[in-house]
Amino acid sequence: MAIHKLDIGEFDEIDYYLIAIHTSLEDYRLAYFINQKLPINLGKSKDEVHIKIKGGETQFSRFYYDDTENSVAWDLIQNTNEVFQQNRETTNNLFSDSTIEMATKVYLLPELKKVDYFLKIENSNDTIDVSKIKQILNTIDEISTAYAVETDQIKSKNNLIF
Template identity: 70%
Template structure:
């Protein structure tokens, strides 16, 4: 009988680029402008990224496109969202027996709190120039900053597995 071993080191390889985007645009408008500039077809994905934290559960929007010719996978991911937490007010005053709604800001990658969106390009080898992609993204009017994220500095890499 043969013994098969699985080397977990194979799963630690990073084969994607992560581009941080700072903008005030809504996700659907940003996806539209990216589609125009990069000539891709990002569309809203029904499988949003779900994160559970102690305050509750939240979902981050995701736009996805798979380029068959280049075998590239493009994901535009929201980084900021809010969790609504309902708390009972136990104090004895005029407003007792009320339910308070507490909003908590949540980030997909907490170490990058100022980033609004991430553009994740999977299976990216030599088929595409990331610097060219960043140059094209910088031409979109309402984008203030675009830069690549060093994937070795990401502590919450598991949030990018989807």
């Protein structure tokens, strides 16, 4: 009888590229400009990225394009989201029994808080030139900067599994 062993390192391989994008654009406008410059067609995904946080659960918007011809999957994901939590205060003063709504910012990748969006490119056959994509993204006037992120340095890379 043959014994098959699986190495846990086989499942920890990173098979995607991650480009950080700094912009003040809304997600749908950014997707539109990226579609104009790159030969892709990002569309709003019904499956948003869900992340569990201390106060419950939040979701980040996601635009998706699957290039089956080249075996490439493109994801444009928002990095910042606001979560509104309602706290009920019961104190003996003029405003007793009042409900206070507090907004807290939540990040998909907390170690990269200044990034507005990520362009995740899953490529199974290494046909993508990331430096060329960065150059094209930086030609969009509304994008402040776009650069590649070293995926080895990300601590919360499990948030990118969806």
